Amino acid sequence: MQKIKELFNDDLVEKEVDTRGWIYRWRESGKIIFIVLRDSTGIIQVTVSRDNVSEEDFNSAKSAGIESSVIVSGIVKKDERAPGGFEILAKKFKVIGLSQNFPITKDKSDEFLLDMRHLWLRSREMTAVLKIRSTIFDMLHDFFRKEGYYEVQAPMFVSSAVEGGSTLFEVPYFGRKAYLTQSSQFYLETFIFSLENVYTVAPSFRAEKSRTRRHLTEFWHLEAEAAWIGNDDMMKLEERMIMHVIEGILEKNREELILLKRDISKLESLSLPFNRMEYADVIKIGKDVGLDLEYGADLGADEEYAITQKFDKPTFVIHFPKEIKPFYHRPDPENPSVVLNHDLLAPEGYGEIIGGGERIYDLNELLQRIKEENLNPEDYSWYIDLRRYGTVPHSGFGLGIDRLVWWIAALDHIKYAVPYPRNVRRLVP
RNA sequence: GCCGCCGUAGCUUAGCUGGUGGAGCGCUCGGCUGUUAACCGAGUGGUCGUCGGUUCGAAUCCGACCGGCGGCGCCA
Numbered sequence: 086m087q088k089i090k091e092l093f094n095d096d097l098v099e100k101e102v103d104t105r106g107w108i109y110r111w112r113e114s115g116k117i118i119f120i121v122l123r124d125s126t127g128i129i130q131v132t133v134s135r136d137n138v139s140e141e142d143f144n145s146a147k148s149a150g151i152e153s154s155v156i157v158s159g160i161v162k163k164d165e166r167a168p169g170g171f172e173i174l175a176k177k178f179k180v181i182g183l184s185q186n187f188p189i190t191k192d193k194s195d196e197f198l199l200d201m202r203h204l205w206l207r208s209r210e211m212t213a214v215l216k217i218r219s220t221i222f223d224m225l226h227d228f229f230r231k232e233g234y235y236e237v238q239a240p241m242f243v244s245s246a247v248e249g250g251s252t253l254f255e256v257p258y259f260g261r262k263a264y265l266t267q268s269s270q271f272y273l274e275t276f277i278f279s280l281e282n283v284y285t286v287a288p289s290f291r292a293e294k295s296r297t298r299r300h301l302t303e304f305w306h307l308e309a310e311a312a313w314i315g316n317d318d319m320m321k322l323e324e325r326m327i328m329h330v331i332e333g334i335l336e337k338n339r340e341e342l343i344l345l346k347r348d349i350s351k352l353e354s355l356s357l358p359f360n361r362m363e364y365a366d367v368i369k370i371g372k373d374v375g376l377d378l379e380y381g382a383d384l385g386a387d388e389e390y391a392i393t394q395k396f397d398k399p400t401f402v403i404h405f406p407k408e409i410k411p412f413y414h415r416p417d418p419e420n421p422s423v424v425l426n427h428d429l430l431a432p433e434g435y436g437e438i439i440g441g442g443e444r445i446y447d448l449n450e451l452l453q454r455i456k457e458e459n460l461n462p463e464d465y466s467w468y469i470d471l472r473r474y475g476t477v478p479h480s481g482f483g484l485g486i487d488r489l490v491w492w493i494a495a496l497d498h499i500k501y502a503v504p505y506p507r508n509v510r511r512l513v514p
Numbered sequence: 515g516c517c518g519c520c521g522u523a524g525c526u527u528a529g530c531u532g533g534u535g536g537a538g539c540g541c542u543c544g545g546c547u548g549u550u551a552a553c554c555g556a557g558u559g560g561u562c563g564u565c566g567g568u569u570c571g572a573a574u575c576c577g578a579c580c581g582g583c584g585g586c587g588c589c590a
Binding site for chain 2: 295440
């Protein structure tokens, strides 16, 4: 039994092979049936001629519809008329699982395909995205293992927010209220006191009614936290991580990028270091391109778009005013009105994929910031505790893995980067 | 939360200055021994999102409701 991709081989021409898969295209022309067979590796044309198979097998091929699963034996032929230049002249054709009329035909709306996602996953486009996605997860784990980070697991059920409170999904929990985690950051900070360098890959949940091409209510979050590391070193780690992923994709997924019509040269031309821009400078540039932006305002979609169109590689925006960032970011000792943080914006208009920075490690400074933000210290008691027992300088970040997939595959909407996207309306399939 | 837009056959849609709803794909049957999202012929399929209003007459005009899409904000 051979995989379809292996059949595109001159050494196999005129040899008999066995292969199996699903019917991707089906055409009949009198006494000859053309079937394009699909498996996880690719597609190949199978020609079923009445002269070369038994009547029973010919009738099987005649009755088998799109997406029926079949096993075929036949001779490999080189033929210009076949898509890809090779085909199998069938000698035996057995249907394993007959397919009823497949609901997905040539005209398809986004919404219909989302309703049919459990079947649309079989499409060549989704298969390509899923292969890219698999490589990205693989390369992220590979990177952190090589860097000496430990993989840890934080709880998904939590009792309170990391930041703010409006974005949490509430779930009943044996008579109490629990929430689905929106970030594992605070838990990761607890691990660094023993493991020092840690990361986790897990879903995060945000109950925002976002209606944009870059938001999901459930997304895969890579978060890392490291003791004794400052903001600059954390950015260096992140840019190496992104490059490691890109290199893996260029090595393993060229075929998929081509199928998705991704401009590969834009990935090939990436190099270190990535750009770095002060928040204050972003505001200036924004004014140059006609954006009405005051210092102290958070960067919106228009600003991100302007910045990421301007550069052909990812850009770190650093040193935001402390007022627009969560309380745990460490103010810059040189200029306490800004924090030692960074957002990483992907190029080509994709925007923010990472948010991170240095955390406040001094107990009193942390208590002061909690007070300034009118938060209740009791809600953060165990987090504050970490500053009481041998605190250390440390930094961390969170990466939206689905957004990374979205950018690398150059997809229009994040829902194409995820097999079963979740948003405010969609829960099925 | 805010601002736009859309619901017509299984799917994609035309019809929207009111006068008995068309097409392509799919599906069924037939034809074709080299098709490439094949082609040719015949057939099949619609309470025009729901409810109410205007009118002699509503897919079309008005209102409410339901469902959905796009963008902003929020962020990864």
